[in-house]
Amino acid sequence: MKDVFIIYESKYGHSKKYALALSEALKCEISEKKKIDKNKLLNSETIVFLGGLYAGKLNGFDIITKNFDKLKNKNIIVVPVGLLNPDNPENLEHTKESVCKKLSPEIKEKLTFFSLKGGIDYSKLGFKDKMMMSFMYKALAKRGVENLNEDGKLVIDTYGKKYDAFHPESLNKIIDYINEKD
Numbered sequence: 001m002k003d004v005f006i007i008y009e010s011k012y013g014h015s016k017k018y019a020l021a022l023s024e025a026l027k028c029e030i031s032e033k034k035k036i037d038k039n040k041l042l043n044s045e046t047i048v049f050l051g052g053l054y055a056g057k058l059n060g061f062d063i064i065t066k067n068f069d070k071l072k073n074k075n076i077i078v079v080p081v082g083l084l085n086p087d088n089p090e091n092l093e094h095t096k097e098s099v100c101k102k103l104s105p106e107i108k109e110k111l112t113f114f115s116l117k118g119g120i121d122y123s124k125l126g127f128k129d130k131m132m133m134s135f136m137y138k139a140l141a142k143r144g145v146e147n148l149n150e151d152g153k154l155v156i157d158t159y160g161k162k163y164d165a166f167h168p169e170s171l172n173k174i175i176d177y178i179n180e181k182d
């Protein structure tokens with residue numbers, strides 16, 4: 001069995017669902033970021049971090065960046081969970097750029113990215129998040145639905161509702177990558 005440790009940070013539960021399904025599939029240890037045992041982090045060969053994307057920032061990712069000096073010889077897999085279509089290579093590139101904006105080239109090079117589609121439930125959003133989504137909705141609506149790409153249209157279609165794109169099969173690409181890595 002591979003020595004894999006999964007860490008997640010999840011504001012509304014979408015990254016948590018993926019993290020739990022991944023740990024079940026890989027039969028490996030898992031921890032929420034705030035409850036982490038640092039020894040496990042330092043002693044694992046492969047680390048998978050999953051977290052929600054908020055305005056291009058990866059929630060909780062500082063657990064990796066702040067400890068990078070001690071983690072740099074490990075396989076580090078980063079999995080942002082967001083609303084953008086993860087199968088669009090442009091989106092993955094864009095997410096990578098925004099998550100790595102403040103990181104050194106050394107850190108960037110050591111990270112392997114996969115992204116997953118999460119969800120949103122407007123009835124559960126905190127005040128600030130609701131406001132942010134309302135600004136985004138208004139800005140997109142102003143442009144006109146016919147001028148939006150599929151991701152923009154999704155924000156318009158799901159605004160004020162509950163939307164969940166959790167599909168455990170989308171973890172297969174990460175599971176295959178980990179199992180094939182020597």
Ligand SMILES: Cc1cc2nc3c(=O)[nH]c(=O)nc-3n(C[C@H](O)[C@H](O)[C@H](O)COP(=O)(O)O)c2cc1C
Pocket residue numbers: 009010011012013014015016051052053054055056057059081082083084117118119120125128129130132133
């Ligand atoms: C205020 C706000 C900002 C968001 N910004 C982004 C974003 O920049 N990119 C993206 O793909 N998804 C964005 N999302 C969608 C979340 O990433 C998505 O809901 C994700 O599933 C949350 O994961 P979590 O519940 O594990 O925290 C945003 C959601 C909210 C509420």
